[in-house]
Amino acid sequence: MKPSNLTEKFAECLSENDMIGEVRGWALLGISSLALAGVFAVALALSRVPGIENSFPWPLGFFEKGLVIHVVFSFVVWFLAVFGVFLTVMTTLSPNILLKGFGPQAVWAGVIGVILLAVPGFLDRSEASLNNYVPVIIDPLYYSGLVIFVAALGLVVLRFLANARRAAKGWGINHTDYIEMAVASSFIIVAALACFLLAYLPRIGDVIDARFNEDVFWGGGHALQFLNTFLMLSGWYLLAHQFLGKRPVKPLVLRTVVILCVVPPALMPLLYAFFSPDSGALVYIFTDLQYLLAPPVAVMGGAILLSLKDHLAGRKLPFDDIAFLCLFLSCMTFAIGGFLGLFVDGADTRTPAHYHAVIAAINIVFMGMFLNFVLPIIGRAIDLSRKCRVLVWLYAVGQMVASIGLFLAGGYGVPRKTAGGEQGLEAIGAKIGLYMNGVGAAIAVIGGIMFIWICARALLRKQNRIQS
Numbered sequence: 001m002k003p004s005n006l007t008e009k010f011a012e013c014l015s016e017n018d019m020i021g022e023v024r025g026w027a028l029l030g031i032s033s034l035a036l037a038g039v040f041a042v043a044l045a046l047s048r049v050p051g052i053e054n055s056f057p058w059p060l061g062f063f064e065k066g067l068v069i070h071v072v073f074s075f076v077v078w079f080l081a082v083f084g085v086f087l088t089v090m091t092t093l094s095p096n097i098l099l100k101g102f103g104p105q106a107v108w109a110g111v112i113g114v115i116l117l118a119v120p121g122f123l124d125r126s127e128a129s130l131n132n133y134v135p136v137i138i139d140p141l142y143y144s145g146l147v148i149f150v151a152a153l154g155l156v157v158l159r160f161l162a163n164a165r166r167a168a169k170g171w172g173i174n175h176t177d178y179i180e181m182a183v184a185s186s187f188i189i190v191a192a193l194a195c196f197l198l199a200y201l202p203r204i205g206d207v208i209d210a211r212f213n214e215d216v217f218w219g220g221g222h223a224l225q226f227l228n229t230f231l232m233l234s235g236w237y238l239l240a241h242q243f244l245g246k247r248p249v250k251p252l253v254l255r256t257v258v259i260l261c262v263v264p265p266a267l268m269p270l271l272y273a274f275f276s277p278d279s280g281a282l283v284y285i286f287t288d289l290q291y292l293l294a295p296p297v298a299v300m301g302g303a304i305l306l307s308l309k310d311h312l313a314g315r316k317l318p319f320d321d322i323a324f325l326c327l328f329l330s331c332m333t334f335a336i337g338g339f340l341g342l343f344v345d346g347a348d349t350r351t352p353a354h355y356h357a358v359i360a361a362i363n364i365v366f367m368g369m370f371l372n373f374v375l376p377i378i379g380r381a382i383d384l385s386r387k388c389r390v391l392v393w394l395y396a397v398g399q400m401v402a403s404i405g406l407f408l409a410g411g412y413g414v415p416r417k418t419a420g421g422e423q424g425l426e427a428i429g430a431k432i433g434l435y436m437n438g439v440g441a442a443i444a445v446i447g448g449i450m451f452i453w454i455c456a457r458a459l460l461r462k463q464n465r466i467q468s
Helices: 005-016 020-047 062-091 102-122 140-170 173-203 210-244 251-273 280-312 322-343 350-377 386-411 428-460
Strands: 127-129 136-138
Touching: 005 020, 005 210, 005 350, 020 062, 020 102, 020 350, 020 428, 062 102, 062 127, 062 136, 062 140, 062 173, 062 210, 062 350, 102 140, 127 210, 136 140, 136 210, 140 173, 173 210, 173 251, 210 251, 210 280, 210 322, 210 350, 251 280, 280 322, 322 350, 322 386, 350 386, 350 428, 386 428
Parallel strands: none
Antiparallel strands: 127 136
16 A cells, blocks of 8 residues: 555654654554553453462452553553654654754653553552542552653653744645644643642642542543543544545634634643632532533544545445544444443443443544554554454454443443442343443454554564555
């Protein structure tokens, strides 16, 4: 498959600025985090086998700590590593990069931070805190890992913002769109970090427990949801651009989406001037702000779908094109997750059904970005043949089935965050739903393993020329 003009231009900028290694570093960090999350998922399953604690020396509280690491590495680290890739690539659009040395330092800081996040899972001295958004292990090493990883992202953001104006002037009008998206995502993560800091400062000296972590990470975690959603929308834009060969939406539409995604998190830090971090009112306000995620998704998704409709003009859907396939399945999965979200109440498995589908939609578009864009621009292009399409289908369909199964079980009252006999499985519908969840999850895992394996092999091999 011949690379698009967009791919060629980004590859040229990366090569001229000698920043292929940085992008590769962030990509490897992201793929490694997914692999580690998978290892911990298997370990979690094994740790629940009756009697295995007598044959293997599991660390104290391993299940809870392993669950923290699985969640943080599969969602937080992975998503923010993709953000690191995105911002590093956008920085290369500047003809003469300021603060260029920040890049390698950021990658190494990210690696150190990730290592420190993982180590406490194997220690007997620490305790897990299963708080929302950024669950933690209450251990100095873990908190040090968080701080160092955030510092790594801070270096990437600072360097990009220092070069944003130069990058915008260095490219044609059709590519300033990506600079706007990168600037917007930078502002969102700054807002999230401000929320974390403002929630932490009043609680310095307090006992660090689950309540402490819930209060500190609640507001910033909501801001990160805007970042994750905006990264997904940026991915939709990129894949649509790759497929169509032209700008997929009008500039006014893009700017509307940017405003809708940036304004809510930009206002979030101001809430701490009126409410304390442990205020019940603050909890409800942040919770209600999540409904503001729907408008930008609807605007961007609707505009892209109209462009695709005009482009295809009644032709057969080109599922053999990986960019179109990932865009289509991401939109479909997000639509399912959004619909399921209309019925959640936080008490049963309809809630994880909703957010698993939404997270899957983000992962699908990230898969497309890696396979169709990131690997080619760093000279690791792969054959986008049947196996790549199969892994996307497996992951997407598996996640859809798993989410619908969870939703069905939740409709019969199955509580969330429970397992085994505690679930109270009496209705046949509840059992069917959980069987669907198990089968769907297994199918999705196969697709996920294939994606990690293909990307890891490509990233670890020697650089090659873009295929023609």
